[in-house]
Amino acid sequence: MLDVKFIRENPELVKQGLLNKNAKDIVDEVLELDEQRRSFIAKTEDLKAKKNQVSSQIPQMKKAGQDTTGVFAEMKRVGDEIALLDGQLRDVEDKLDNILRSTPNLAHSSVPVGATAEQNVEVRQWLPEGFSFTNDFKVLDHIELGKKHSILDFERGTKISGSGFPLYMGKGATLERSLINFMLDSHLNDHGYSEIFPPVLVNRESMKGTGQIPKMEEDMYFIEKDGLYPVPTAEVPITNIHRDEILAEKDLPIKYVGYSPCFRREAGSYGKDSKGFLRVHQFNKVEMVKFAKPDNSYDELEAMVKDAEDILKALKIPYRILLLCTGDLSFSAAKCYDIETWSPAENKWLEASSCSNFENFQARRANIRYRKEDKKLEFVHTLNGSGLATSRLMVSLLENYQTPEGKIIVPKVLQKYTGFDVIG
RNA sequence: GGAAAGGUGGCAGAGUGGUUGAAUGCGGCAGUCUCGAAAACUGUUGUCCGGUUUACCGGAUCGGGGGUUCGAAUCCCCCCCUUUCCGCCA
Numbered sequence: 001m002l003d004v005k006f007i008r009e010n011p012e013l014v015k016q017g018l019l020n021k022n023a024k025d026i027v028d029e030v031l032e033l034d035e036q037r038r039s040f041i042a043k044t045e046d047l048k049a050k051k052n053q054v055s056s057q058i059p060q061m062k063k064a065g066q067d068t069t070g071v072f073a074e075m076k077r078v079g080d081e082i083a084l085l086d087g088q089l090r091d092v093e094d095k096l097d098n099i100l101r102s103t104p105n106l107a108h109s110s111v112p113v114g115a116t117a118e119q120n121v122e123v124r125q126w127l128p129e130g131f132s133f134t135n136d137f138k139v140l141d142h143i144e145l146g147k148k149h150s151i152l153d154f155e156r157g158t159k160i161s162g163s164g165f166p167l168y169m170g171k172g173a174t175l176e177r178s179l180i181n182f183m184l185d186s187h188l189n190d191h192g193y194s195e196i197f198p199p200v201l202v203n204r205e206s207m208k209g210t211g212q213i214p215k216m217e218e219d220m221y222f223i224e225k226d227g228l229y230p231v232p233t234a235e236v237p238i239t240n241i242h243r244d245e246i247l248a249e250k251d252l253p254i255k256y257v258g259y260s261p262c263f264r265r266e267a268g269s270y271g272k273d274s275k276g277f278l279r280v281h282q283f284n285k286v287e288m289v290k291f292a293k294p295d296n297s298y299d300e301l302e303a304m305v306k307d308a309e310d311i312l313k314a315l316k317i318p319y320r321i322l323l324l325c326t327g328d329l330s331f332s333a334a335k336c337y338d339i340e341t342w343s344p345a346e347n348k349w350l351e352a353s354s355c356s357n358f359e360n361f362q363a364r365r366a367n368i369r370y371r372k373e374d375k376k377l378e379f380v381h382t383l384n385g386s387g388l389a390t391s392r393l394m395v396s397l398l399e400n401y402q403t404p405e406g407k408i409i410v411p412k413v414l415q416k417y418t419g420f421d422v423i424g
Numbered sequence: 425g426g427a428a429a430g431g432u433g434g435c436a437g438a439g440u441g442g443u444u445g446a447a448u449g450c451g452g453c454a455g456u457c458u459c460g461a462a463a464a465c466u467g468u469u470g471u472c473c474g475g476u477u478u479a480c481c482g483g484a485u486c487g488g489g490g491g492u493u494c495g496a497a498u499c500c501c502c503c504c505c506u507u508u509c510c511g512c513c514a
Contacts (some may be wrong), residue, residue, distance in 0.1 A: 042474070045484090049482055057443095058494070062442085072493095074494085
């Protein structure tokens with residue numbers, strides 16, 4: 001969440017930043033509440049100081065045998081007044097907190113200003129050798145391929161759970177598992193991350209820490225009986241590993257990678273890109289998370305994007321990198337690159353990864369700090385990126401690796417994981 | 425699910441309702457000693473908020489929230505969590 005002090009000192013900057021992010025301008029309201037808050041603090045602390053001063057004298061008065069009834073009555077009155085003011089102070093603070101928690105992060109200055117995804121900027125594109133956007137045979141989409149080889153069964157998935165819960169069978173299941181293992185191994189061995197296998201049900205504090213709550217609450221599953229949320233991404237448990245902690249400067253950046261299934265209700269998005277794997281309630285994702293120092297967090301972001309790209313290069317899947325404009329940035333992000341992979345059947349790019357720098361927005365909520373050389377405490381910057389999500393990746397993989405005969409070649413780097421080199 | 429014990433500073437661990445932000449130990453930092461290091465000794469060492477603005481003052485803070493009281497780490501109530509034992513179980 002944004003820092004009140006920062007808003008107080010840079011009101012115009014924040015107003016413009018919120019406008020750029022298509023967010024509600026809360027600056028004036030925040031300044032007003034902040035003013036009230038500080039005035040209540042001044043009043044109540046004055047009284048408390050008085051109370052403390054008198055209280056410290058009471059033992060001596062009693063020892064000296066002085067009459068304390070007058071002082072007690074006076075202090076009782078002061079106590080009541082403090083209670084009243086504290087109540088009003090808390091109301092103001094609650095209001096302020098609610099507003100700030102529901103206000104998105106501001107974009108970094110290097111992010112292009114724009115209202116919608118139309119203004120996103122393509123940064124680069126990578127195509128495997130010999131790739132062509134057109135095929136001289138009729139390409140099947142991933143659903144047809146899945147059915148043809150009995151590796152994906154969306155109908156039965158629906159029977160078991162409901163729509164949007166994919167069922168992988170046979171070589172499809174093996175391929176999915178291989179993909180996950182390959183990605184984890186790459187990040188561990190080639191990119192210097194350490195592995196996390198996180199809990200996938202998390203409490204409310206964790207969801208607040210990374211910013212899914214309160215703003216995206218409707219998109220989250222919730223297990224009422226136990227007050228737990230199935231994670232929408234491993235970002236939540238992994239980032240919360242260090243909630244309420246003080247990290248050592250020498251340990252930064254901390255780089256974690258972990259696999260988890262991801263659960264999303266996708267409330268209100270039915271009918272749009274919803275067939276097959278394109279929009280699902282449960283999918284698998286390997287997630288990279290970094291805790292970085294503020295002065296080099298943007299270098300870490302670039303490095304993270306490259307880490308994700310390496311996976312696609314190894315798999316030889318065509319992709320492009322988009323720099324999201326201010327209006328398309330997610331709630332908590334200050335800067336974000338999307339990686340999209342090519343789907344020949346859909347004839348379009350599909351988002352398979354999103355790498356973001358949240359600066360101290362999450363760290364402030366989750367209270368994750370580090371101690372600097374000069375002993376001062378400062379919030380870390382948190383980053384995360386999919387490395388990558390298997391569902392959309394699987395669409396591109398199956399479709400790009402199909403042969404004119406309708407077989408599916410297993411990418412070279414996956415073969416030692418799958419134990420087979422072709423499906424069909 | 426049943427029973428019991430317990431949640432105090434970076435960690436361990438005291439704490440009688442009244443100068444207790446909190447003994448003590450460890451750790452951290454600085455200094456003395458040393459060619460240097462270790463050991464020893466000395467000092468120092470939480471965080472957040474408000475005001476002032478290098479150093480100063482004030483407030484809050486002993487799992488969370490209420491209550492009793494002039495005054496709560498300490499007494500009462502509710503909630504959360506941890507540990508141990510029993511039961512159940514992948």
